[in-house]
Amino acid sequence: MKLPESVLVLIHTPQRDVLLLERNDALRGWQSVTGSRASADEPLRDTAVREVAEETGIVIGSAAVPATRLVDLDRRHVYEILPAWAHRYAPGITHNTEHVFTLQVDRGTPVRLSPHEHLRFEWLPWRDAAARCFSRTNAAAILDLGATAR
Secondary structure, eight states: OBOSEEEEEEEEOTTOEEEEEEESSTTOOEEOEEEEOSSTTSOHHHHHHHHHHHHHOOOTTSSSSOGGGEEEEEEEEEEEOOGGGGGGBOTTOOEEEEEEEEEEOOTTOOOOOOTTTEEEEEEEEHHHHHHHBSOHHHHHHHHHHHHHOO
């Protein structure tokens, strides 16, 4: 069963282009990197590092992407779990807490998708990325990123 605590990682360039991934499921929506904690004692930062590597192939802590570029914004969103995904959680779990991180990468950083999770990716200017997200919390986090990164 999934834990009701996850990370949202906004991967972006210094120019504020944001990486979005198209889901490979019935929803087929666009989103940033997301994922749940593997265990209750997994540090959220480790969850973010793991999910970025699994979903994009980007290795945080490598020479190309120093660990200091992963920033915990100390921002949380609590939202109701969609009925289509409720079966992934223990009975009675109705809400998830999402912790927001950013990861700045250089323009041209290679992306290797996990084919069972995503169909394709795009780098979009932050406003366009926010408009394309299916998740309101993801869109809000991208708008905050764009507004504060001036």
